[in-house]
Amino acid sequence: MMTVATFAGQQRSLGLRIHEHDGEFWEEVRPFYCKPAFPYRAFDRGAVRPARWRSLLGYSHPVHRAEEGNRTLATMELDRGTLDGYGLEKLPQKKRNQVRRAMERCEIRLIDDLESWLERMREINLGQAVRLGAEGAVSPERYTRDAEDWRAQIRREFALSGREWWGAFVDGRLAAYLRTYQVEDVRIIQQTKADPECYCHKPMDALYHAVLAHAAADPECLRIVNGSPLHGSLNHFKEQFLFRTVERPWYSSNAWLVGLAKRWRKR
Numbered sequence: 399m400m401t402v403a404t405f406a407g408q409q410r411s412l413g414l415r416i417h418e419h420d421g422e423f424w425e426e427v428r429p430f431y432c433k434p435a436f437p438y439r440a441f442d443r444g445a446v447r448p449a450r451w452r453s454l455l456g457y458s459h460p461v462h463r464a465e466e467g468n469r470t471l472a473t474m475e476l477d478r479g480t481l482d483g484y485g486l487e488k489l490p491q492k493k494r495n496q497v498r499r500a501m502e503r504c505e506i507r508l509i510d511d512l513e514s515w516l517e518r519m520r521e522i523n524l525g526q527a528v529r530l531g532a533e534g535a536v537s538p539e540r541y542t543r544d545a546e547d548w549r550a551q552i553r554r555e556f557a558l559s560g561r562e563w564w565g566a567f568v569d570g571r572l573a574a575y576l577r578t579y580q581v582e583d584v585r586i587i588q589q590t591k592a593d594p595e596c597y598c599h600k601p602m603d604a605l606y607h608a609v610l611a612h613a614a615a616d617p618e619c620l621r622i623v624n625g626s627p628l629h630g631s632l633n634h635f636k637e638q639f640l641f642r643t644v645e646r647p648w649y650s651s652n653a654w655l656v657g658l659a660k661r662w663r664k665r
Contacts, residue, residue: 399580399618400560406435408558417452424448430455438584438623442466443649456652467647474633474641476610476622484614484640486607493638497607500600506608509563509575512556516549518572522593523548529594533629564609566592566601574601576609583620585613606639 400408406423410416415426416435423435432448441459443466448457461467486494509515524541527534540548556563566574574592578585587609592602613619627633627643 399582402436402439402581404560405579405581408560409435411558412554415452417449419449419452420446422446422448424452424457426452428455432457434459436581438586438621439582440646447651453651456650458648458650461647461649464647467649468653469648469650470645471648472627472643472645474624474627474636475644476624476639476641478620480640481610481614481619481622484610488640490638493603496600497603500604501607503599504566504568504573504601504604506564506566506604509565509572512553512563515565515572515575516552519552519575519591520545520548522572522574522591525594526591561588564605566599566605568596568599568601573599574605576602576605578609580616580619583618585619585622587622587624602635610639 402423406416417424424432425435426432432453440462443461486497520541524538527536527538561579564576565572573596576590577588590602613622624636624641
């Protein structure tokens with residue numbers, strides 16, 4: 399578990415534009431526009447703000463109550479009440495059977511030696527990027543033409559403390575991996591990657607089950623955040639592991655500007 403200050407320091411070391419103001423750490427996500435460096439902790443409206451010269455175009459942060467906000471952001475989450483007593487019996491029957499088979503085929507363990515698996519990770523990322531094509535967030539060129547830059551980035555991130563890299567191994571070969579970390583009482587599922595050729599072994603089912611069981615055994619974990627709702631099949635996969643879409647209120651100092659930017663991006 400990390401403090402917000404530790405997490406913000408790590409993000410700064412990765413090259414993100416982080417500064418501290420009003421006792422909170424802020425990230426300049428676009429020129430002169432800021433959000434909290436750790437955006438999963440709510441504040442009262444008007445209680446904190448970033449430095450003015452770093453937020454000339456505005457800032458935003460989550461708030462405690464809907465009436466304090468002027469927009470919402472959706473995330474897929476799992477709360478402590480659902481985590482308590484987590485086990486296969488809590489999953490839908492079809493998913494329960496899939497997880498059982500996956501756990502028979504896959505060995506789940508933390509990856510503690512990056513160099514032994516770095517090239518295999520690159521192969522997995524490349525295979526997934528090729529499979530997703532234009533729908534993917536990252537081009538395959540990231541793992542071919544820019545492979546050395548990608549390796550350097552992964553080495554920097556792996557060296558950070560408080561981050562967990564979980565691997566699913568089939569016959570001793572890495573089939574999928576999942577990255578997670580926890581800041582205060584909120585655990586974040588940061589990234590999931592699986593080799594399309596290993597989908598038949600359901601390695602991501604085994605990983606999700608192991609990670610959720612691990613979080614359930616940690617009383618300091620009160621919430622797991624697993625990205626935003628995206629497309630139906632991915633949302634359904636997460637829902638089978640008890641995640642639900644949660645609309646959280648946010649306050650934006652220039653909400654009209656945020657709306658304009660969203661409409662411009664859609665065009």
